[in-house]
Amino acid sequence: AQKITQTQPGMFVQEKEAVTLDCTYDTSDQSYGLFWYKQPSSGEMIFLIYQGSYDEQNATEGRYSLNFQKARKSANLVISASQLGDSAMYFCAMRDREDSSYKLIFGSGTRLLVRP
């Protein structure tokens, strides 16, 4: 069965520093996609970045980058130059691209607090 593990329930980072949020996954499938979402205190889930299992390069979106290590089955999110507005819950999720249901499986999340 597919599984996403986020081992950091909470993290602190100083404003303007970089931070890495860990995500490991377990799947026997060869074709899959990995997503990161941000959930501010308002509750809405905001899509940040996507990595396909066959993508040759790590995904980047502005200050967000995904450190994808396929052999280790890890997909860590790196946030550069942290801002106060980055304080939120962050969820890693996976989808089996061969599953026609397009379901996502989520990790338990990491709460990030950015210190001024």
Added chain:
Amino acid sequence: DVKVTQSSRYLVKRTGEKVFLECVQDMDHENMFWYRQDPGLGLRLIYFSYDVKMKEKGDIPEGYSVSREKKERFSLILESASTNQTSMYLCASSSSRVRETQYFGPGTRLLVL
């Protein structure tokens, strides 16, 4: 912009009441999903639908049902609310493109007394 709306941000209901949570999306997405979110557990899939009148059970369907009579609308029904259904409920939609993300609504915080 994709927009997913949910009928209520906050709801307070009593044990045994029938509860309807409505979700509407405006992007003509085929797929719609209902999740519940509890601290330390992440998001867990309750039901999903990949077409009008089609529904599939997710990981935790017990105590819930769904309805999708129109493509843009996906309803979650708690037939007889119980206190262990107190949670945050999130609706999402997506197209069937491979790299497509799911787009989420603002969530409904349900308290069952």
